[in-house]
Amino acid sequence: MTPHTGSSLSSETFEGSQELGDRGATSPAELGREAGSVLRLPEGTGVDVSDLDVEYPDDETMIINMGPQHPSTHGVLRLMMELDGETVLRTKPIIGYLHTGMEKTGEGLTYQQGATNVTRMDYLSPLNNELVFSLATEKLLGIEIPPRAVWIRMLLSELQRVSSHLMWLATNGMDVGSTTMMIFGFRERELVLAFFEKTTGLRMNHNFIRPGGTAADLPDGWEDDVETILDNVTARLAVYDELLTGQPIFRERMEGVGALSAEEALALSATGPILRSTGVAWDLRRAMPYLAYDEVVFDVIIGTYGDNFDRYAIRLNEIRESVRILRQVLDKMPAGDYRVQDKKVTPPPRARIDESMEALIHHFKIFTEGFKVPEGEVYVAVESPRGELGCYMVSDGSAKPHRLHIRAPSFVNLQSLPVMMHGGLVADAVATISSVDPVMGEVDR
Amino acid sequence: MSAPTAAQEQAGSAGPSGPAGPSESAGPQEPALPGVARATSPDGHDIVFPSRAGYHDAVAAHRAAGFEMLADLTAVDYLGHPGRALPDGVAAERFELVVALLSVSQPRRVRVRVQVPEDDAVVASLWDLYRGAEAMEREAFDMFGIWFTGHPDLTRILMPEDWEGHPLRKDFGVGRVPVQFKQAPGPR
Numbered sequence: 001m002t003p004h005t006g007s008s009l010s011s012e013t014f015e016g017s018q019e020l021g022d023r024g025a026t027s028p029a030e031l032g033r034e035a036g037s038v039l040r041l042p043e044g045t046g047v048d049v050s051d052l053d054v055e056y057p058d059d060e061t062m063i064i065n066m067g068p069q070h071p072s073t074h075g076v077l078r079l080m081m082e083l084d085g086e087t088v089l090r091t092k093p094i095i096g097y098l099h100t101g102m103e104k105t106g107e108g109l110t111y112q113q114g115a116t117n118v119t120r121m122d123y124l125s126p127l128n129n130e131l132v133f134s135l136a137t138e139k140l141l142g143i144e145i146p147p148r149a150v151w152i153r154m155l156l157s158e159l160q161r162v163s164s165h166l167m168w169l170a171t172n173g174m175d176v177g178s179t180t181m182m183i184f185g186f187r188e189r190e191l192v193l194a195f196f197e198k199t200t201g202l203r204m205n206h207n208f209i210r211p212g213g214t215a216a217d218l219p220d221g222w223e224d225d226v227e228t229i230l231d232n233v234t235a236r237l238a239v240y241d242e243l244l245t246g247q248p249i250f251r252e253r254m255e256g257v258g259a260l261s262a263e264e265a266l267a268l269s270a271t272g273p274i275l276r277s278t279g280v281a282w283d284l285r286r287a288m289p290y291l292a293y294d295e296v297v298f299d300v301i302i303g304t305y306g307d308n309f310d311r312y313a314i315r316l317n318e319i320r321e322s323v324r325i326l327r328q329v330l331d332k333m334p335a336g337d338y339r340v341q342d343k344k345v346t347p348p349p350r351a352r353i354d355e356s357m358e359a360l361i362h363h364f365k366i367f368t369e370g371f372k373v374p375e376g377e378v379y380v381a382v383e384s385p386r387g388e389l390g391c392y393m394v395s396d397g398s399a400k401p402h403r404l405h406i407r408a409p410s411f412v413n414l415q416s417l418p419v420m421m422h423g424g425l426v427a428d429a430v431a432t433i434s435s436v437d438p439v440m441g442e443v444d445r
Numbered sequence: 446m447s448a449p450t451a452a453q454e455q456a457g458s459a460g461p462s463g464p465a466g467p468s469e470s471a472g473p474q475e476p477a478l479p480g481v482a483r484a485t486s487p488d489g490h491d492i493v494f495p496s497r498a499g500y501h502d503a504v505a506a507h508r509a510a511g512f513e514m515l516a517d518l519t520a521v522d523y524l525g526h527p528g529r530a531l532p533d534g535v536a537a538e539r540f541e542l543v544v545a546l547l548s549v550s551q552p553r554r555v556r557v558r559v560q561v562p563e564d565d566a567v568v569a570s571l572w573d574l575y576r577g578a579e580a581m582e583r584e585a586f587d588m589f590g591i592w593f594t595g596h597p598d599l600t601r602i603l604m605p606e607d608w609e610g611h612p613l614r615k616d617f618g619v620g621r622v623p624v625q626f627k628q629a630p631g632p633r
Contacts, residue, residue, distance in 0.1 A: 038579070038597075038598075095602065095603065096601075096602060096603040096604060096605070099603040099604065101612055103588075103613060104612055104613055104617075104619060105619075108619060264576075266513045266514050266549065267575060267576045267577060268576050268577045269514055269515050269516065269575065269577025269578075269581075270577070271516075280549060282549050287549075287552040288552050288554075375529065375530070376486075376530075377486070377521075377543075378486065379490065379517070379543075379545055379554070379556060381516070388516060388547075390516065390517050390545070392517065392519055392543060392545070394521050394526075396525075396526040396529075402521070402523075402526050403521045403522070403613075405517075405519045405521075407516065407517040407519075407545075411580065411584075412577060412580065412581070414580070415576070415577060415579060415580050444603060445603075
């Protein structure tokens, strides 16, 4: 990316500002660039810029506000941007408009109820949130869940990745002007959501993955349903390829825009497709396998330039890898229990309550008091469609977590937005925001 | 917001230096930190317990040893749960700062836990080591009121600018706080 020169207008509108720099030749001074791309002004309105102790390259910059109601900002993201003409100099993402104190709420809910709370954070991949919460609780409890529960979780987690990436393809297409892609993406996502509705009863916020396993077994004929989804998605991925990947307008808008280097991505703690687009093959499913990801074969998709096009290509091909994993899950799904048979953790089956006093007592205790979790603290991370989704949980030995912290990938990834947008055009800002894939429910929690 | 400017200049010029590429380093060796208590968590992660004064140096040593990424930074308010297990020589304080460091070159995690007293809730910022600390430290400041010296822009990030109190502290009540967005009750 050519640094901003502030000279004649023609050099700005020419293709030059979108060129990629040399890879691997990033100097330490260039690494400090994010210090120059983050705008640090108070967020309040009516700030007189001349009163502030901030240096400007010249007097011709202006600060404009984008959001929180801008349709392209994916929810309630607000950006303060310092512009010189149409070039973005520094940016400050302002968040918190959707803050509802979910971590505080989580301290008041039992482990039994907690999954309903965390599932509402990342509303495009709720099952991953339930998964990380359940894994953390199980690690504190020290219980091992049955193999079928593990594979059901993997099945749902990968289907969720497919639906989340399809949703991203749809909204990203919308942001760069391809409304066809928006309709296509939503159409295919509908297939996955219909399966979720059949399995869990809900299209989103499922509360299906719970501490101890899952809420229910998979419905009869699930193999055929998943097979249909995979065949459909595979066939239509080829259509997307034809519609977008080779299309000159789409490539012009994506290639070389919003570039980030691997060093910057690591320094800014970016994970997920953003980190992988810079060429770092970091995927928690591969590097630190959880569930049974070490028993399936898949590739980690990486990019080269770290630009918007790489992030598009990574998400598109990750759908293909998820389809590949799902086909192996179809083959390898073991039989058995879908939740752990520990009466202190999971409620007894409905039929047992009618005939066993003890089962009734266990049921009553679990749903009124919840189950107690031994003292301790644990950090568990999974690879959500957006990056490292972590859960730091502290238990004081009671039935409610003493502290529940969710390391939200969107929240951390938003920090790289000013670096990506630095020196680009305002029109490209929309495409760059989209390529970060922020989910504001997760950012603000 | 006024205090950290001098430190910001200093930190800005230093910047994250050295190659942090995932391929060339042989993997992190645990840096030798004399006098720092260690433990291993049940989930197999190493935990180090540096003192508040040695916190920045301990993290810097880990960074030099190959932990390229700051995966997570958060705090815990242990008010009402004082009797937690800590290694010998670490005195429990009300707040605890929990930093999860990640090595990408050799998949590995380490957790840094620092005790922060209630009456002097100030620690050094990691912003000069990891630029990614900026938003996470702002969140910890917003939610717990822990001050990070050397942070470039320590303001509230999730709560409104004029909010009083730090919501994730245990003595910040739930549902007993009047909603600050509402106007005074009408004449009805």
